[in-house]
Amino acid sequence: MKIIRSKQAKYPTLLKFAFAGEIGDVPDFKAKDGEVAVRYEQGFTVVYCGLGKREAMAPHKARTAAANGIRTVRKLERMGLSVILPQEVENKPDVELACVEGLYLGAYEYTEYKSEKPKQLRTCQLVGATAPTKKINDIIAACQAACYTRDLVNDNADAIFPERLADEARQICRQEGFTVTVLTEIMMEKKGLGLIHAVGRGADRPPRLIIMQYKGAPDKPEKTAIVGKGITFDSGGQNLKPSGSIETMRDDMSGAGAVLGVMKALAEIKPAINVIGVLAAAHNAIGAKAFFPGDVYKSYLGKTVEIGNTDAEGRLVLADAVAYCEKNYHPTEIIDVATLTGGILIALGTTVAGLFTKDDAMADRLFAAGEDTRERLWRFPLYQEFYDAMKSDRADLCNTAKLKKGYASALTGAAFIGEFVTETPWAHLDIAGTAYNDGSPKGETPQFGTGFGVRLMLKYLGVI
Ligand code: BES
Ligand code: ZN
Ligand code: ZN
Numbered sequence: 001m002k003i004i005r006s007k008q009a010k011y012p013t014l015l016k017f018a019f020a021g022e023i024g025d026v027p028d029f030k031a032k033d034g035e036v037a038v039r040y041e042q043g044f045t046v047v048y049c050g051l052g053k054r055e056a057m058a059p060h061k062a063r064t065a066a067a068n069g070i071r072t073v074r075k076l077e078r079m080g081l082s083v084i085l086p087q088e089v090e091n092k093p094d095v096e097l098a099c100v101e102g103l104y105l106g107a108y109e110y111t112e113y114k115s116e117k118p119k120q121l122r123t124c125q126l127v128g129a130t131a132p133t134k135k136i137n138d139i140i141a142a143c144q145a146a147c148y149t150r151d152l153v154n155d156n157a158d159a160i161f162p163e164r165l166a167d168e169a170r171q172i173c174r175q176e177g178f179t180v181t182v183l184t185e186i187m188m189e190k191k192g193l194g195l196i197h198a199v200g201r202g203a204d205r206p207p208r209l210i211i212m213q214y215k216g217a218p219d220k221p222e223k224t225a226i227v228g229k230g231i232t233f234d235s236g237g238q239n240l241k242p243s244g245s246i247e248t249m250r251d252d253m254s255g256a257g258a259v260l261g262v263m264k265a266l267a268e269i270k271p272a273i274n275v276i277g278v279l280a281a282a283h284n285a286i287g288a289k290a291f292f293p294g295d296v297y298k299s300y301l302g303k304t305v306e307i308g309n310t311d312a313e314g315r316l317v318l319a320d321a322v323a324y325c326e327k328n329y330h331p332t333e334i335i336d337v338a339t340l341t342g343g344i345l346i347a348l349g350t351t352v353a354g355l356f357t358k359d360d361a362m363a364d365r366l367f368a369a370g371e372d373t374r375e376r377l378w379r380f381p382l383y384q385e386f387y388d389a390m391k392s393d394r395a396d397l398c399n400t401a402k403l404k405k406g407y408a409s410a411l412t413g414a415a416f417i418g419e420f421v422t423e424t425p426w427a428h429l430d431i432a433g434t435a436y437n438d439g440s441p442k443g444e445t446p447q448f449g450t451g452f453g454v455r456l457m458l459k460y461l462g463v464i
Pocket of ligand 1: 234252313314319339340342399401432433
């Protein structure tokens with residue numbers, strides 16, 4: 001879908017916004033938050049989108065309203081749409097940008113494996129925009145990147161395997177300013193990346209550690225590393241997941257998918273910053289060659305790890321990825337993004353992700369970015385007892401906690417990763433609840449892969 005700015009509405013399908021209590025003669029429409037009504041008026045199809053009460057207006061309401069509205073337009077199978085942006089509102093440019101996000105993100109639907117495809121909405125006209133064109137274009141690039149991440153998450157595990165993620169990285173890094181390094185399983189063995197190697201060794205499709213470097217400001221010392229969990233399918237390994245938990249596990253590369261999305265947006269926007277994107281990619285398979293519960297494997301950092309459960313594999317691949325990144329690329333801060341634990345889903349549900357860091361400044365900036373893009377975060381503690389719970393009697397660490405089953409599992413999982421970052425400020429985002437929506441679409445959140453984290457990280461990096 002193309003989004004263009006214009007002075008006048010050209011299409012006979014209009015999308016209009018309305019505040020509760022201020023809407024005149026639209027029958028049976030109260031303009032409540034997210035409410036949508038279709039009315040036919042003098043040859044026009046008008047899709048009304050409710051913004052709720054004017055005094056409670058916030059950009060996220062515009063985002064949700066626009067997304068619900070455009071989803072309705074798609075169902076009507078229109079080719080073109082004219083959007084009359086809200087006028088005379090507080091924070092007008094922010095509201096407009098949120099509308100654009102809602103339009104782009106709400107128009108997304110995954111139809112790859114449907115024989116009959118719905119008609120595409122080709123053009124969406126923005127009428128009455130006042131935000132700078134560059135800002136609008138950057139927001140569109142960020143949304144395109146989030147949709148790219150959604151596509152990667154939504155495709156089959158059979159299609160998205162570690163080497164395929166490496167191919168995606170190579171594609172993105174073709175441009176100037178980028179370099180990409182791909183470590184194969186043989187190189188992993190040689191370099192002592194024993195944890196990611198162990199997780200990936202049972203699969204027919206071997207693991208990859210993928211490092212993408214974007215140097216938009218070669219003279220600046222700051223470089224942020226974003227490290228994504230890229231388990232292209234999580235069967236649980238020998239601790240096999242049961243039916244009911246295994247079916248959506250192609251989404252276990254959502255963190256890596258989000259990192260690819262961010263790098264893709266950087267390639268488009270070309271901001272003056274430095275970013276290292278790392279994908280810890282492996283298929284956690286069951287089979288004759290799979291790693292063993294109870295065995296001890298040696299990490300890149302040198303710490304030995306007892307395997308309490310082969311299904312706690314995300315922290316293993318990330319441990320090696322953050323350690324390798326810190327030692328060889330010297331980032332000034334590290335953020336890992338991972339569908340790490342079922343525990344975060346129990347704690348926060350599907351609309352808020354877990355934030356873990358000891359660095360208050362990073363916490364504040366990440367929290368604020370999440371509020372802005374409405375990919376909200378909530379901070380959890382990293383107290384000493386959670387680190388202590390990961391000690392092993394047989395090795396240095398164990399990948400499962402000594403606590404009662406399920407207790408504080410998101411916190412101990414985070415602490416485990418923290419054991420592998422030695423001195424760099426580090427934050428961990430657990431997106432296991434927010435990366436995938438197995439319910440109906442709602443606002444800017446589609447069914448299936450959500451692309452959670454892409455806009456959040458771009459906001460954090462100051463790109464959008
Ligand atoms: N990939 C899962 C976490 C997950 C759960 C992601 C639900 C998305 C939705 C992860 O690898 C896992 O299996 N974690 C276990 C760890 C446990 C064995 C210590 C968990 O959280 O139950
Ligand atoms: Zn697992
Ligand atoms: Zn997993």
